[in-house]
Each structure stands twice: as structure tokens, then as C-alpha cells.
Amino acid sequence: MNEALKQWLAAHAAAPGLLACGIRASEVLCACHSASEKCPADKMESILHQLAEAQPWLFNNRFAPNWSTWAFEQGQIRIVNRRDGLLLGLVAAVDTAAQSLDQLSEEFLALPLGG
Amino acid sequence: MSNHEKQHQVLFVDDDPDFLQLVAELFGSLSQGTWQIHRAASADAALDLLKDHRVDLVVVDINMAVLDGVQFLKILSRRYPDLKKVTLTGFATEAKRTECLAHGAELFIEKPRVADGFKSIFVMLDELLNWAPKAGFQGMLRQVGLSDVIQMECLGRNSSVLEISNRQMRGRIYIEDGSILHAVVGEVTGEKAFQKILCMTGGAFQLAPFEKPSQRTIEGPWEFLLMEAARVRDEAGTPAAAENCGAETEAAAAEAAVAATPAVRLAETLICTGRGEPLHAWQCANPDARIALFKDVAQQAERLSQILPLGKFDRLELQLTDGRAIVQTRTDRRVFVRVNHDLAVA
Numbered sequence: 001m002n003e004a005l006k007q008w009l010a011a012h013a014a015a016p017g018l019l020a021c022g023i024r025a026s027e028v029l030c031a032c033h034s035a036s037e038k039c040p041a042d043k044m045e046s047i048l049h050q051l052a053e054a055q056p057w058l059f060n061n062r063f064a065p066n067w068s069t070w071a072f073e074q075g076q077i078r079i080v081n082r083r084d085g086l087l088l089g090l091v092a093a094v095d096t097a098a099q100s101l102d103q104l105s106e107e108f109l110a111l112p113l114g115g
Numbered sequence: 116m117s118n119h120e121k122q123h124q125v126l127f128v129d130d131d132p133d134f135l136q137l138v139a140e141l142f143g144s145l146s147q148g149t150w151q152i153h154r155a156a157s158a159d160a161a162l163d164l165l166k167d168h169r170v171d172l173v174v175v176d177i178n179m180a181v182l183d184g185v186q187f188l189k190i191l192s193r194r195y196p197d198l199k200k201v202t203l204t205g206f207a208t209e210a211k212r213t214e215c216l217a218h219g220a221e222l223f224i225e226k227p228r229v230a231d232g233f234k235s236i237f238v239m240l241d242e243l244l245n246w247a248p249k250a251g252f253q254g255m256l257r258q259v260g261l262s263d264v265i266q267m268e269c270l271g272r273n274s275s276v277l278e279i280s281n282r283q284m285r286g287r288i289y290i291e292d293g294s295i296l297h298a299v300v301g302e303v304t305g306e307k308a309f310q311k312i313l314c315m316t317g318g319a320f321q322l323a324p325f326e327k328p329s330q331r332t333i334e335g336p337w338e339f340l341l342m343e344a345a346r347v348r349d350e351a352g353t354p355a356a357a358e359n360c361g362a363e364t365e366a367a368a369a370e371a372a373v374a375a376t377p378a379v380r381l382a383e384t385l386i387c388t389g390r391g392e393p394l395h396a397w398q399c400a401n402p403d404a405r406i407a408l409f410k411d412v413a414q415q416a417e418r419l420s421q422i423l424p425l426g427k428f429d430r431l432e433l434q435l436t437d438g439r440a441i442v443q444t445r446t447d448r449r450v451f452v453r454v455n456h457d458l459a460v461a
Contacts, residue, residue: 039423046422054415058433061408063440065433070419073426077419091423098346105434 002113005086006031012104017096019075020044024052024087032089038075039091048089051079067105069098080105084113122151123244124169128161128187129154129176129203134226138174138233145237150244158182158190165195172199172244175220177211185214192219199243261313262341264320269293269337270394274325279312281319286312289328295337297328305332306340313344336397339381342441342452346432382438387449399451409449412442 002025009023013033020039022032030048032041058065067080073094078101080088088108092101123146127138135154143152153168155161158179164170173191177184184202191200202215207225215223221243227233261279265288268275272293279286286300286308298309333340384397385405396402416428430443438455 043423047419050415050418050422054411057411061404063433063435065435065440067434069432069434070416071429071432072416072420073429075423075425077423077425102434 005111005113008108008111009033009088012107015104016100017093018090019093020089020091022048022089024048024089025085027052044089044091047077047091048079048087051077051089052087055081066109069101076101078105080108082109082111086113122149123241124153124171125150125240125244126153126155126161126164126168126170126173128156128158128173128179128184130156130179131176132156134176141233142237142240145234146241149241158187161187162190165198170198172201172240174201174203174240177202177204177215178206185211185218188215188218188220201240201243261315261320262345264322265290265295265337265341268322269295276323276325278321278323279315279319281315284311284315286315288312289325291325293337295333295335295340297330297332299328299332304330306335306343309333309340310344310347313341314348336381336384338384338386338395338450338452339454342450343454346439346441381452382455383451383453385449385451389445389447389449391449394448405451406449408442408451409444413444416444 005023005025009021009031010033012018013021014035015021019036020032020034020041020043022030022041022044024030024045027049030045032044032048034041034044058068065081067078070077070079071094075094076092076096078088078090078092080090082088088105090101090104125142127135129135129138135156139152139154142150146152153164153170155164159182161173161175165173175184175187175191177188179187184204188200188202191198196219200220201222201224202220203224203226204211205226207223212223222239224236224239227236261277264277267273268277268290270293274291277288277290279288284300286298288295288309289297295309298305298312300308300311303311381397383399384395385393385399385402386395387393387406387409391406391409393402393406399405412431413428416431419425420428428444430441433440433442438453440451440453443450
């Protein structure tokens with residue numbers, strides 16, 4: 001996985017309200033960080049793989065979201081889709097302001113990663 | 116009218132006979148004959164008594180053996196929805212309090228350990244017995260969400276004025292034949308006022324008979340208004356900030372969030388029952404596809420819950436290039452709303 005990407009993820013792993021975050025580059029390549037024992041890194045990885053599988057049926061419904069947020073009673077899961085296939089997963093506390101997640105998502109989408 | 120008809124009929128349900136004896140004597144004396152006290156040592160005995168007697172208030176111990184108080188409360192709420200119910204416990208926890216209030220208890224009280232405590236409880240129960248709703252109904256938002264009340268009124272095509280108040284603000288929402296016409300809070304009116312009111316996480320509401328508002332400030336479909344209000348509330352910040360939405364600084368934050376909302380245009384709506392039967396569709400070209408989407412989303416949420424238990428699933432929000440879509444799959448309803456950003460507005 002791209003080194004700049006790993007560094008970007010590590011730098012944002014402790015963002016307020018974030019329980020865990022991870023990037024999925026392919027079926028086998030994932031980098032995950034956990035900031036809370038409520039969501040260990042291995043769970044983050046499983047979530048990323050699980051949500052990667054959900055992308056086709058979203059496309060089948062003619063949705064190509066920049067990001068999608070699964071809102072639960074006690075937390076939220078955000079998945080951000082880059083056009084180059086990279087996925088960013090964020091697990092955040094339920095009261096984390098949407099604006100701060102949006103900001104991280106926008107930043108991830110705009111990351112210049114080159115070839 | 117006989118003395119019996121004038122008396123408040125109060126039933127205490129507790130498997131501790133000494134406690135029943137104590138409350139019968141103490142509350143009998145404190146009420147000076149205005150209460151007739153009935154006693155039941157089990158939920159079964161209480162249900163038998165309720166079949167044959169008019170009862171105004173049931174006070175239930177939640178830690179009974181066999182059928183505990185919370186289960187009994189659920190049965191009472193189903194069979195006697197108008198009956199006033201209070202729970203008493205020797206071991207109060209926040210979880211129990213929430214559970215009891217959610218199942219129809221008006222009050223959740225810890226058993227007193229000193230005589231003065233019993234006097235306070237008597238005063239509370241007597242107040243409750245003497246409280247009667249005026250026109251419409253009243254309630255506390257701890258038991259039911261404001262959006263649920265609005266939804267009930269709109270789905271039922273009712274006409275009413277919803278008056279909402281908490282320590283910081285007082286607002287009104289005018290609903291006619293299921294359409295939201297006007298909202299006002301302080302000097303703010305229209306959708307901004309509606310969103311500000313929906314920021315309130317606690318307070319009291321009263322559903323008053325409908326009266327024509329001085330002006331109509333809201334035109335959009337209620338489904339969209341509720342979805343937008345939920346989004347604005349999320350973006351206003353934490354529940355603590357939303358709780359104090361009326362306070363000057365937080366209100367300013369909420370207003371800023373409202374002001375920052377880009378102009379949006381409703382593109383599609385579908386509302387279904389919890390089982391996926393359509394109730395209302397607007398601009399929905401393929402309801403079957405959307406119903407299948409509800410199913411896919413619910414299944415995916417279930418899989419996510421198995422990986423990481425985060426409580427009940429509420430909704431999936433999709434941030435699209437040209438707008439947003441929300442897929443809500445609750446047990447009692449399924450809602451799909453899509454809005455497009457109005458790109459003509461900067």
C-alpha cells in the first residue's frame with residue numbers, strides 16, 4: 001500500500017470521536033488503526049471487507065456514492081469510495097459531528113496518490 | 116355520586132406483604148379518605164382485580180418474582196393503555212428507568228427508606244391522580260420522539276397545533292390535513308423554525324386543536340422536512356449541544372447549520388410499512404427496486420451488527436455527487452428519500 005496513504009491514515013487515527021479507521025486497497029491489502037477497544041483493528045478490517053461487498057448492489061440501484069454512512073443507535077460507520085477503488089472506513093461514536101467526518105472524507109477523496 | 120365513585124382507586128402490586136401493609140396504612144391516612152387502596156401480591160392477582168374494578172392508578176414493584184414488574188407493565192400498557200402506571204423499586208438503575216418509562220410508566224420511583232420519603236411519594240402520586248389532559252393530549256418527550264408525533268399526525272392526515280416547550284424556548288407547528296403549514300419559535304418562522312424545534316431533545320408537548328396560522332411558511336412534504344431536520348440536527352453537533360439548542364450559543368450553531376444547508380430539491384420519496392408495503396410514493400419510478408433496496412440495506416446492517424454490535428440500525432445515508440439519499444429501515448416503517456442539490460444556488 002502507498003506509503004503516503006498509510007501515513008495519512010495514521011495521522012488521522014486519533015481524530016475526535018473516531019473509534020477506528022482503515023483503508024482497503026484490495027481484497028488482501030488493508031491498513032487499520034483502532035483508537036478504542038470497542039472497535040479493534042481486526043473488526044475494522046472485517047467491516048471494510050463486508051462493506052466492499054455492498055458496493056455492487058448500490059451501483060445496481062444506480063447509486064455511486066462518494067460516501068455512505070450506516071447510522072446505528074450507538075455508533076456510525078462511514079465508508080468513503082475513491083474512484084481508483086480505494087475504500088476508507090471510519091467507525092465513529094454516535095455523537096461525532098457529521099462535519100468532522102465529512103472533512104476527513106473530502107480529504108481522503110482529494111489525496112494526491114499518483115500512480 | 117357515592118363515596119366510592121369520588122375516591123381515587125389506587126392499586127399497589129408488590130410481592131412483599133409488609134410493604135403492602137405499610138403503604139395501605141400510610142397512604143390511607145395521608146389521603147384522608149380520598150384514595151381507596153387495593154393490594155395485590157402478584158401480577159396475576161392484580162390482573163384479576165383489574166377485571167372487576169375500576170382502577171385509576173397502578174403502582175408496581177418492578178422486582179417481583181415470576182412475572183417481573185417490567186413484563187407486567189408491558190401487559191398493562193397493552194390491555195389498559197389509559198391506565199396511569201408508576202413503578203417502584205428498591206434498586207433503581209438508569210437502564211431500568213429507561214425501560215419502565217418506555218413501557219408506559221408515568222413515573223419511576225425509588226422506594227423510600229425514611230418516613231418523609233413516603234410523604235413525597237404520596238404527593239407525587241396524588242398529583243398524578245389529579246392530573247387530567249385538557250383538549251388534545253399532553254406528554255413528555257422522554258417517552259416519544261417529537262418526529263414520531265409529527266409523523267403520526269401527518270400519516271393520519273390530522274389537523275392540529277403542536278405546542279412544544281422546554282426551559283429555553285417555546286414553539287408551535289401547525290398541521291392541517293396531514294400537511295405542515297407553519298412553524299414558529301421566537302421570531303424564527305418556516306423551515307428554520309421547524310428544524311430548530313426538532314433540535315429539542317427534551318421538553319413537553321401538547322397537541323392542541325387546529326387553528327389557522329397567521330401565515331403559511333412551509334410548503335414541502337412532511338417526510339422531507341423531517342429528514343432534513345434530522346440531518347440538520349446531526350450536523351448541529353453533539354446531543355448535548357442539541358439539548359441546549361435554545362441557548363444562545365447553541366442556537367446560533369444550529370442556525371448556522373441551517374443557514375449552511377445548501378438549497379435542495381426533493382427528488383423522490385417512498386414510505387412503506389415495516390413489512391415493506393407502500394404507504395406513500397412520490398416521484399418513485401420503481402417502487403419494487405426501492406423495496407428490494409430496503410431489504411438489502413437491512414441485511415447488510417444485520418451483517419455489520421454481527422461484526423460490531425452498535426445497537427439498533429436506523430438508516431443508511433448516501434452522499435451522492437448531486438445530492439443525498441436516505442434509506443431508513445425501522446421495524447415499524449421503511450423510508451426512502453432522495454434530494455438533489457440545487458446547483459443554481461451558490
